[in-house]
Amino acid sequence: MAENLLKFVSVERQSPEKRDATARRGDFDEIYQDFDPDRASLQAARCSQCGIPYCQVHCPLANNIPDWLMLAAGGRLEEAYEMAQATNTFPEVCGRICPRDRLCEGNCVIEKDFGGVTIGAVETYITETAFAEGWVVPPRPATELDQSVGIIGAGPAGLAAADRLCRMGYQVTVYDRYDRVGGLLVYGIPNFKLEKHLVGRRAALLADGGVAFQLDFEVGRDASLEELRQRHQAVLIATGVYQARDATMPGAGLAGIELAMDYLTASNRKGLGDAVADFESGRLDARSKHVVVIGGGDTGMDCVRTAVRQDAASVTCLYRRDRDNMPGSQHEVTHAMEEGVVFEWLAAPEAFLGDDRVSAVRAQRMRLGTPDAGGRQAPKPLPDSSFNLDCDLAIKALGFDPEDLSVAFDAPDLKLSRWGTLKISEASMATNLAGVFAAGDIVRGASLVVWAIKDGRDAADGIATYLRATVARETSASVAAE
Ligand SMILES: Cc1cc2nc3c(=O)[nH]c(=O)nc-3n(C[C@H](O)[C@H](O)[C@H](O)COP(=O)(O)OP(=O)(O)OC[C@H]3O[C@@H](n4cnc5c(N)ncnc54)[C@H](O)[C@@H]3O)c2cc1C
Numbered sequence: 388m389a390e391n392l393l394k395f396v397s398v399e400r401q402s403p404e405k406r407d408a409t410a411r412r413g414d415f416d417e418i419y420q421d422f423d424p425d426r427a428s429l430q431a432a433r434c435s436q437c438g439i440p441y442c443q444v445h446c447p448l449a450n451n452i453p454d455w456l457m458l459a460a461g462g463r464l465e466e467a468y469e470m471a472q473a474t475n476t477f478p479e480v481c482g483r484i485c486p487r488d489r490l491c492e493g494n495c496v497i498e499k500d501f502g503g504v505t506i507g508a509v510e511t512y513i514t515e516t517a518f519a520e521g522w523v524v525p526p527r528p529a530t531e532l533d534q535s536v537g538i539i540g541a542g543p544a545g546l547a548a549a550d551r552l553c554r555m556g557y558q559v560t561v562y563d564r565y566d567r568v569g570g571l572l573v574y575g576i577p578n579f580k581l582e583k584h585l586v587g588r589r590a591a592l593l594a595d596g597g598v599a600f601q602l603d604f605e606v607g608r609d610a611s612l613e614e615l616r617q618r619h620q621a622v623l624i625a626t627g628v629y630q631a632r633d634a635t636m637p638g639a640g641l642a643g644i645e646l647a648m649d650y651l652t653a654s655n656r657k658g659l660g661d662a663v664a665d666f667e668s669g670r671l672d673a674r675s676k677h678v679v680v681i682g683g684g685d686t687g688m689d690c691v692r693t694a695v696r697q698d699a700a701s702v703t704c705l706y707r708r709d710r711d712n713m714p715g716s717q718h719e720v721t722h723a724m725e726e727g728v729v730f731e732w733l734a735a736p737e738a739f740l741g742d743d744r745v746s747a748v749r750a751q752r753m754r755l756g757t758p759d760a761g762g763r764q765a766p767k768p769l770p771d772s773s774f775n776l777d778c779d780l781a782i783k784a785l786g787f788d789p790e791d792l793s794v795a796f797d798a799p800d801l802k803l804s805r806w807g808t809l810k811i812s813e814a815s816m817a818t819n820l821a822g823v824f825a826a827g828d829i830v831r832g833a834s835l836v837v838w839a840i841k842d843g844r845d846a847a848d849g850i851a852t853y854l855r856a857t858v859a860r861e862t863s864a865s866v867a868a869e
């Protein structure tokens with residue numbers, strides 16, 4: 388099983404076994420099987436150990452990819468895990484759901500001629516082996532400190548910060564308005580991309596390490612930001628972005644037009660065994676319906692693939708640009724096509740048609756204009772090109788904006804950017820309010836899990852620096868007073 392490196396010339400790129408599309412359509416299980424040990428070490432051995440590891444440069448966490456590939460190729464999996472988790476709080480999550488074609492793998496030096504190394508799959512394999520072998524342990528600090536940190540939001544940003552702060556010895560309480568830990572990892576991203584027990588496993592480790600979770604707790608309703616600032620020496624805001632962008636067009640008020648997050652949350656809750664009235668009533672269930680999903684991002688791809696699994700009569704994705712310009716991962720588009728989703732590229736919705744309920748979407752063909760300074764081509768309508776798509780369920784997946792936290796948190800002094808995200812100092816992740824920090828989508832706008840993890844880790848470091856300075860100030864003040 389121990390493999391020499393530089394095998395990319397003789398060994399082809401291979402991902403773990405992908406389940407057959409027909410079988411995939413019948414359940415919500417993950418679509419890839421686990422890597423077997425031989426294949427994992429052989430694939431890791433394809434790494435060219437190039438001088439400048441562009442994979443690492445393009446990984447938001449700057450993971451030491453060539454080093455853990457080398458260790459995995461040599462069968463030294465415990466060391467590989469130690470190295471992988473030193474920079475990534477949840478390597479098994481990123482290995483599965485990072486859009487790797489745009490990050491590490493897409494920038495692998497051998498990608499162009501030989502196909503890049505299957506970095507994500509090896510990262511997942513290393514971490515799953517670590518769990519199976521009992522190498523993954525709760526975050527236990529060497530010394531416990533008195534100071535406490537309140538974290539608002541149990542998504543990947545909040546959890547990554549909680550893990551790091553707990554390891555440093557701080558008392559950590561995470562507040563979330565959901566009833567489960569995980570944020571979009573649980574209620575947004577479907578099971579076929581990330582099985583929910585993987586998130587529960589991490590939540591249990593954090594709880595074992597001493598992180599306290601207060602769920603069904605909405606800041607703004609159950610406490611103000613100011614109250615949390617009184618309760619803790621520092622507060623981290625990691626609340627994500629949840630205000631759905633909308634499309635105003637004729638017929639927008641008809642029944643049968645739904646928001647992507649409502650639809651995905653209902654499906655994820657069903658999968659977790661919850662009773663969901665709007666699913667049981669058929670409102671958020673695609674079964675036997677002609678489904679049209681508007682939007683070409685990750686959320687849109689999750690909606691079309693969920694609808695396929697709910698046994699929809701047909702599923703169409705409407706996107707106003709072409710495939711090359713889709714914001715969603717190309718891998719996800721491929722999976723969706725294999726599973727029977729029809730893509731109407733270069734097509735934008737004009738109106739929802741129907742009497743009380745939607746019965747069709749009228750769309751218009753588009754072309755791409757000349758690229759602007761940033762290289763982006765604006766879609767332009769083609770005259771007289773309208774067409775109708777049968778539709779009993781239209782799902783709007785048009786992106787998300789932040790809620791206005793200065794209002795929601797009753798914190799009028801909290802500084803926001805012109806996009807409504809929180810303004811922070813990039814060096815410290817601090818907002819303009821003393822002792823209040825921010826991380827994840829609420830700072831970046833809708834982004835990626837790997838960036839949320841990076842922000843959460845950076846914010847934890849910023850908080851620790853702030854708290855150490857506070858202690859030093861208090862100590863010197865009390866010495867001066869004696
Ligand atoms: C459908 C969908 C699919 C996606 N797929 C991918 C993918 O494949 N790969 C990828 O990398 N990224 C994906 N993303 C993006 C990714 O999920 C986010 O970038 C990431 O979850 C952001 O993490 P976060 O911790 O900042 O926020 P979130 O995960 O949104 O967590 C925020 C948490 O804060 C809580 N909260 C909010 N307000 C309050 C309040 N007032 N009081 C208490 N708690 C509050 C929320 O309940 C939530 O639990 C996807 C996003 C969506 C919507």
Ligand code: SF4
Pocket residue numbers: 445446447448449450452475481482485487490491492506507510837
């Ligand atoms: S965290 Fe994401 S970008 Fe970084 S190595 Fe893993 S899969 Fe690639």
